[in-house]
Amino acid sequence: xxxxxxxxxxxxxxxxxxxxxxxxxxxxxxxxxxxxxxxxxxxxxxxxxxxxxxxxxxxxxxxxxxxxxxxxxxxxxxxxxxxxxxxxxxxxxxxxxxxxxxxxxxxxxxxxxxxxxxxxxxxxxxxxxx
Amino acid sequence: xxxxxxxxxxxxxxxxxxxxxxxxxxxxxxxxxxxxxxxxxxxxxxxxxxxxxxxxxxxxxxxxxxxxxxxxxxxxxxxxxxxxxxxxxxxxxxxxxxxxxxxxxxxxxxxxxxxxxxxxxxxxxxxxxxxxxxxxxxxxxxxxxxxxxxxxxxxxxxxxxxxxxxxxxxxxxxxxxxxxxxxxxxxxxxxxxxxxxxxxxxxxxxxxxxxxxxxxxxxxxxxxxxxxxxxxxxxxxxxxxxxxxxxxxxxxxxxxxxxxxxxxxxxxxx
Numbered sequence: 001x002x003x004x005x006x007x008x009x010x011x012x013x014x015x016x017x018x019x020x021x022x023x024x025x026x027x028x029x030x031x032x033x034x035x036x037x038x039x040x041x042x043x044x045x046x047x048x049x050x051x052x053x054x055x056x057x058x059x060x061x062x063x064x065x066x067x068x069x070x071x072x073x074x075x076x077x078x079x080x081x082x083x084x085x086x087x088x089x090x091x092x093x094x095x096x097x098x099x100x101x102x103x104x105x106x107x108x109x110x111x112x113x114x115x116x117x118x119x120x121x122x123x124x125x126x127x128x129x130x
Numbered sequence: 131x132x133x134x135x136x137x138x139x140x141x142x143x144x145x146x147x148x149x150x151x152x153x154x155x156x157x158x159x160x161x162x163x164x165x166x167x168x169x170x171x172x173x174x175x176x177x178x179x180x181x182x183x184x185x186x187x188x189x190x191x192x193x194x195x196x197x198x199x200x201x202x203x204x205x206x207x208x209x210x211x212x213x214x215x216x217x218x219x220x221x222x223x224x225x226x227x228x229x230x231x232x233x234x235x236x237x238x239x240x241x242x243x244x245x246x247x248x249x250x251x252x253x254x255x256x257x258x259x260x261x262x263x264x265x266x267x268x269x270x271x272x273x274x275x276x277x278x279x280x281x282x283x284x285x286x287x288x289x290x291x292x293x294x295x296x297x298x299x300x301x302x303x304x305x306x307x308x309x310x311x312x313x314x315x316x317x318x319x320x321x322x323x324x325x326x327x328x329x330x331x332x333x334x335x336x337x338x339x340x341x342x343x344x345x346x347x348x349x350x351x352x353x354x355x356x357x358x359x360x361x362x363x364x365x366x367x368x369x370x371x372x373x374x375x376x377x378x379x380x381x382x383x384x385x386x387x388x389x390x391x392x393x394x395x396x397x398x399x400x
Binding site: 055090 | 188192207208251254262
């Protein structure tokens, strides 16, 4: 019997961040940037498609934990290409690689529609905190 | 009495028709799908020369517009997810309820399995919000783009909505050890031509082998805990506004006078 590993070099494998990790990071950034007044939440969704579907929601703890879905990401285990849906506009992006995904994700999160939601939630939360 | 009116406007209809229907039926909550009105202009029109005012909903529902006579403290957004808007209504007097307003994807843009899964997700969203609020006095109203007999509405893991309130009153059914909470779906009563009312809320001649022609896509589903507060006689498909029929001479929804969908209304005695 040989003790040689036929698996190749697994010690130095570079772990790629999945789309889920990027969503969780942005969810966490929202909480940090607003002092926890509103926060991001990632939820997994049931779908008929093979693969994974996640939603990025904004939660407003001071508004009865009101929750609004911002976007949805659908991907298989090999991550790319993936589909990214802007839920405010109903627009679906097809992202062929991580770079494209991050570019489109940034476009959605910094869009006027999402900014309007954030400002409204922060303003209404401020009313309730007084 | 809480009167809730839903109408899919089909991107048509006039402000006058919407204002008239809301006033004629004393709607306390007005839910509109496929509305191209600006929310501000419609609420202004609704409130013109009125003592009892409508307010804009504070949530971010983008597929259902919501207008309510309840002020902020009594009408709170719980969740918005695409075509699903969940609200907590706490009237000054009477029981509080959860309102789920929906406009699900059209059959033109999704397959049956997509629609079934959309109902599974809708069910999850409803359960989460019932847990958040602490009760299940829930009413769902809107355009499901599915008939009451289709899998998304009838399946246990979907909306689990049944036509017989005696069954719904049992609360739940158990399959493989998992419990599924019922909805009562009174819209089953609107099929067929035995009465003078139209046999559905939407007419579509698909040309397919199985052609239903009439559909009841616009529905009201009621949790068992809310059945005792539901005024059965109040549930109606509306066919007239201001003395004008919303139907063609052949008795189908007239998209030129109103919309390709007919409005529905019901009352809860909370």
